Amino acid sequence: MYALEVRNLKKTYQNFTLGELSFSVETGQIAGLIGRNGAGKSTTLKSIMRLISSEGMVQVFGKDFAREENTVKGLIGYVGGGFRFYPNKSLAAVARTFSRFYPHWDGEVFRRCCDAYALLPTKRIRELSEGMRIKFSLALALSHGAKLLLLDEPTSGLDPLSREEFCDTILSLREQGVTVLFSTHITSDLLRVADKIVYLSEGTLLADEPLDALLKRYRLGLFPSMREAEAARAIGVKAVKEGFEGLIENSLEGREATLDEIMIHLEWERRKVYEIAYK
Amino acid sequence: MKSLISKEFSLCLHPMSVVFLSFAALVFVPNYPYEVIFFFSGLSVFFTAMAARENGDLAFTCALPVKKGEVPLARIFVTVLFQCVLLLLVAGCIAVKQTTFPVEMRVNLAANSANLAFCGFGALLLGAFNLTFFPLYYRDPNRVGVPFLIASAVQFVLIGVMVAIRHFPFYEPIASADFACYSAKLAILLGGLALYLVMTALAARLSMMRFETVDL
Numbered sequence: 001m002y003a004l005e006v007r008n009l010k011k012t013y014q015n016f017t018l019g020e021l022s023f024s025v026e027t028g029q030i031a032g033l034i035g036r037n038g039a040g041k042s043t044t045l046k047s048i049m050r051l052i053s054s055e056g057m058v059q060v061f062g063k064d065f066a067r068e069e070n071t072v073k074g075l076i077g078y079v080g081g082g083f084r085f086y087p088n089k090s091l092a093a094v095a096r097t098f099s100r101f102y103p104h105w106d107g108e109v110f111r112r113c114c115d116a117y118a119l120l121p122t123k124r125i126r127e128l129s130e131g132m133r134i135k136f137s138l139a140l141a142l143s144h145g146a147k148l149l150l151l152d153e154p155t156s157g158l159d160p161l162s163r164e165e166f167c168d169t170i171l172s173l174r175e176q177g178v179t180v181l182f183s184t185h186i187t188s189d190l191l192r193v194a195d196k197i198v199y200l201s202e203g204t205l206l207a208d209e210p211l212d213a214l215l216k217r218y219r220l221g222l223f224p225s226m227r228e229a230e231a232a233r234a235i236g237v238k239a240v241k242e243g244f245e246g247l248i249e250n251s252l253e254g255r256e257a258t259l260d261e262i263m264i265h266l267e268w269e270r271r272k273v274y275e276i277a278y279k
Numbered sequence: 280m281k282s283l284i285s286k287e288f289s290l291c292l293h294p295m296s297v298v299f300l301s302f303a304a305l306v307f308v309p310n311y312p313y314e315v316i317f318f319f320s321g322l323s324v325f326f327t328a329m330a331a332r333e334n335g336d337l338a339f340t341c342a343l344p345v346k347k348g349e350v351p352l353a354r355i356f357v358t359v360l361f362q363c364v365l366l367l368l369v370a371g372c373i374a375v376k377q378t379t380f381p382v383e384m385r386v387n388l389a390a391n392s393a394n395l396a397f398c399g400f401g402a403l404l405l406g407a408f409n410l411t412f413f414p415l416y417y418r419d420p421n422r423v424g425v426p427f428l429i430a431s432a433v434q435f436v437l438i439g440v441m442v443a444i445r446h447f448p449f450y451e452p453i454a455s456a457d458f459a460c461y462s463a464k465l466a467i468l469l470g471g472l473a474l475y476l477v478m479t480a481l482a483a484r485l486s487m488m489r490f491e492t493v494d495l
Contacts, residue, residue, distance in 0.1 A: 046494075046495070049341070049342055050341070050347055051338060051341050051342065051494070051495045052494035052495060053491065053492045053493070053494060069344075069345075069346045069347070070344050070345060070346060071344070072344075073342070073343065073344035073345070074344035078342045080338070080342065084335050085334055085335040085336065085338070085339040086290055086334045086335075086336070086339070087334070089290060093289065093290070094290070096289070097285070097286050097289045097290050098343070100282040100285055100286070101282045101286075101343045101344050101345070102344065
């Protein structure tokens with residue numbers, strides 16, 4: 001069963017169009033939403049949450065988001081970056097109000113999260129660092145028993161140790177059957193926890209597949225000249241110190257490509273195709 | 280909806296909303312345009328909307344398990360609650376004034392005297408504010424100032440008309456502080472309340488529709 005199913009999601013701004021995107025995340029999966037800045041990751045997550053108006057269909061555990069908005073939102077823990085709301089209120093005051101919306105709120109889980117993340121409930125939001133704000137958002141999301149977590153760059157403000165703790169938390173949640181879709185720029189986090197990758201580029205879907213399959217699909221080839229790179233049908237060929245580098249699809253040549261390298265060369269190829277079309 | 284209203288009180292409500300309720304006592308001030316009491320009600324809504332914007336309230340609220348359309352409804356419901364309390368306080372102050380003040384002190388030479396008809400006009404001013412402010416505000420919640428300016432301008436035009444009409448001879452008995460033309464004053468009160476309800480309901484409907492398409 002799909003925890004999240006997105007079909008033909010489309011959002012049009014004056015200078016940017018997202019979609020139409022279609023992807024899904026199975027129950028218990030951890031999916032990474034990746035792409036460069038401005039690719040549409042936050043827009044996708046906000047569209048799923050109906051924070052912005054968009055076209056398309058979103059289903060969560062088989063329930064239509066638009067029709068059963070209350071029920072569906074109750075199943076989701078959404079963390080849109082660090083907690084930037086009500087800076088003058090205390091953590092306890094915000095959590096108290098937040099808890100009234102969730103019948104499955106567990107105060108004990110919240111207390112344990114606060115202890116684990118060193119969050120003092122008496123502190124005001126404005127007294128928290130960026131990392132602590134993210135931890136507070138996570139504590140709120142985890143305490144109401146969310147079955148699906150949508151996290152928008154949850155690790156971007158965290159120090160390495162906190163990121164490691166975050167990854168441990170996410171992995172432990174998977175054992176409890178919680179599904180996670182999180183956007184990030186930090187590919188090492190994805191390699192640590194993600195089962196699948198949803199890759200966006202300029203509002204369009206470049207990849208929606210298991211992480212292992214994506215890593216196996218591409219290898220990195222180094223070529224002495226552009227002609228040889230073209231002969232090998234390398235993707236996203238760009239000049240490097242040693243010659244020319246590009247991705248080779250479904251081949252045993254070259255070396256294993258990292259997720260960063262796959263992203264860079266796919267983006268490069270996309271830009272090249274766009275420039276040819278534009279000219 | 281109950282949780283949303285509770286959230287409005289615990290996280291959003293600006294303290295001035297409560298302070299401005301005490302302005303109902305302005306009806307005790309001799310020769311004063313009492314209609315401005317209802318302007319302060321709008322000012323408290325403006326302060327709350329400003330604080331909500333600074334606190335990122337709408338983005339926070341819309342991620343909660345509520346329908347997006349219910350979010351403006353809760354804010355308007357709380358506003359109506361405060362406006363009803365204000366009207367009741369004004370009515371209470373008027374009752375005290377009518378029963379304890381001498382006649383010459385009850386007459387307002389600046390504008391309408393504090394009587395039943397005045398309460399009806401107050402309700403009309405509050406309804407006009409709701410109908411102007413909320414649909415404009417929920418079309419783009421990042422712009423709080425312009426909707427407030429427009430809503431206040433509408434209120435002050437209406438106040439101007441109410442103050443001007445008081446000086447016409449035919450209107451003298453209705454603007455009086457005694458029990459003359461009681462049925463006419465009662466009719467104005469009921470008419471004002473009915474218009475308040477219609478305008479506020481319309482404001483809520485328009486706000487809900489417009490907020491559905493807002494990008495947060």
